[in-house]
Amino acid sequence: MIEKDVIIIGGGAAGFFTAINIAEQNPNLKIAILERGKEVLTKVKVSGGGRCNVTHAEFIPQDLVQNYPRGEKELLGPFHKFMTGDTIAWFESRGVELKIEDDGRMFPVSNSSQTIINCFLNEAKKYRVDILLNHSVKKITESNNAYCIETTQGLFSSKKIVVATGSNPKIWHLLENLGHTISKPVPSLFTFNLKDERIQDIPGVVALNVEVKVLGTDLWSEGPLLITHWGMSAPSILKLSAFGAIALANCNYKFQIEINFIKQSFNDCLDVLKTLKQDLAKKTVFKSTQFGLPKRLWHKLVLVCDMTTETRWADLNKTQLEALANQLTKAIFNVDGKSTFKEEFVTAGGVDLKEINFKTFESKLYKNLYFAGEVINVDAVTGGFNFQNAWTSGFIVAQNILN
Numbered sequence: 001m002i003e004k005d006v007i008i009i010g011g012g013a014a015g016f017f018t019a020i021n022i023a024e025q026n027p028n029l030k031i032a033i034l035e036r037g038k039e040v041l042t043k044v045k046v047s048g049g050g051r052c053n054v055t056h057a058e059f060i061p062q063d064l065v066q067n068y069p070r071g072e073k074e075l076l077g078p079f080h081k082f083m084t085g086d087t088i089a090w091f092e093s094r095g096v097e098l099k100i101e102d103d104g105r106m107f108p109v110s111n112s113s114q115t116i117i118n119c120f121l122n123e124a125k126k127y128r129v130d131i132l133l134n135h136s137v138k139k140i141t142e143s144n145n146a147y148c149i150e151t152t153q154g155l156f157s158s159k160k161i162v163v164a165t166g167s168n169p170k171i172w173h174l175l176e177n178l179g180h181t182i183s184k185p186v187p188s189l190f191t192f193n194l195k196d197e198r199i200q201d202i203p204g205v206v207a208l209n210v211e212v213k214v215l216g217t218d219l220w221s222e223g224p225l226l227i228t229h230w231g232m233s234a235p236s237i238l239k240l241s242a243f244g245a246i247a248l249a250n251c252n253y254k255f256q257i258e259i260n261f262i263k264q265s266f267n268d269c270l271d272v273l274k275t276l277k278q279d280l281a282k283k284t285v286f287k288s289t290q291f292g293l294p295k296r297l298w299h300k301l302v303l304v305c306d307m308t309t310e311t312r313w314a315d316l317n318k319t320q321l322e323a324l325a326n327q328l329t330k331a332i333f334n335v336d337g338k339s340t341f342k343e344e345f346v347t348a349g350g351v352d353l354k355e356i357n358f359k360t361f362e363s364k365l366y367k368n369l370y371f372a373g374e375v376i377n378v379d380a381v382t383g384g385f386n387f388q389n390a391w392t393s394g395f396i397v398a399q400n401i402l403n
Contacts, residue, residue, distance in 0.1 A: 007147070034151060044116055056105055064388070147368075163369070191238070304327060
């Protein structure tokens with residue numbers, strides 16, 4: 001049996017961040033990271049399209065928590081202890097400068113996730129953190145205030161353990177055996193699959209500012225919408241998928257959405273169209289793109305309103321005007337399935353939040369059993385927010401282990 005002062009289960013972002021913060025404050029502690037695979041930090045590598053979306057430029061805790069469909073209330077206190085600014089300072093003090101992009105996402109200036117990986121590996125080596133690969137955890141038991149961890153490579157013991165495995169069903173099952181409640185995991189960040197003549201053959205088209213509602217629910221979001229080969233994506237859709245993760249899973253990802261492409265009311269839009277009928281009387285509707293919409297999308301919406309490419313504004317009747325206003329402000333689409341967002345996969349579910357002390361991220365059931373990152377039932381929309389949860393929880397866990 002190998003004894004360690006602290007054992008971190010999981011060689012991902014939260015695990016490394018926790019280990020480094022512990023080791024930096026007390027280099028004499030024997031710390032080990034148990035990683036089930038042959039590589040560490042694989043999710044960091046693919047994050048942000050290989051650039052690693054480290055965090056988001058949101059510096060007010062009350063605003064930051066609104067990006068967490070699960071965990072909004074619980075993370076408010078932790079974010080007052082370790083926030084976005086602290087993340088920036090942490091990385092910059094280790095030679096990694098971050099930059100803010102127009103949409104608020106923050107990346108290393110190098111535009112490479114390898115920069116973050118190298119930072120973690122160098123710090124871990126500096127403080128002699130043991131990184132043990134191919135150590136899949138098979139069993140966790142607790143006795144006399146100490147933990148025994150059985151892995152595929154042998155037995156370990158420690159009085160303090162941190163579970164930082166992310167969304168790992170096998171680890172969740174082991175935690176259930178210890179008595180913890182696991183909220184049922186469902187996908188939380190995905191795109192919508194749908195087939196519709198209005199978006200057929202125009203992949204890559206982006207409507208910059210739309211409002212999307214899931215009919216029959218209170219779910220809605222706004223922002224850019226991207227038309228893809230398989231349906232729809234971009235922030236407006238991804239936000240819906242996150243906040244509606246459970247509801248959408250319950251309906252087996254078959255539901256209807258209503259899209260307002262121009263964020264105007266039906267009546268206001270209709271008034272504008274009536275004015276255009278007068279002002280652009282001799283021009284064709286097809287070629288007269290309006291409301292700042294992409295030309296190809298405008299063409300599609302016009303053609304489903306009983307018009308041709310030669311229909312002039314002057315010739316529009318009441319039915320056609322109302323049909324176009326309807327397509328622009330409350331177009332209904334049938335969603336039939338989902339797809340993973342790029343290589344990134346986020347899951348709603350994990351250790352029940354009621355069983356965690358969010359002042360320390362320690363289990364309420366077991367002393368010196370801590371959680372960091374997405375192993376608990378916390379998840380966020382896309383944009384660096386899931387990593388910020390990893391940094392915050394990892395830092396607070398480290399501080400409490402050291403106390």
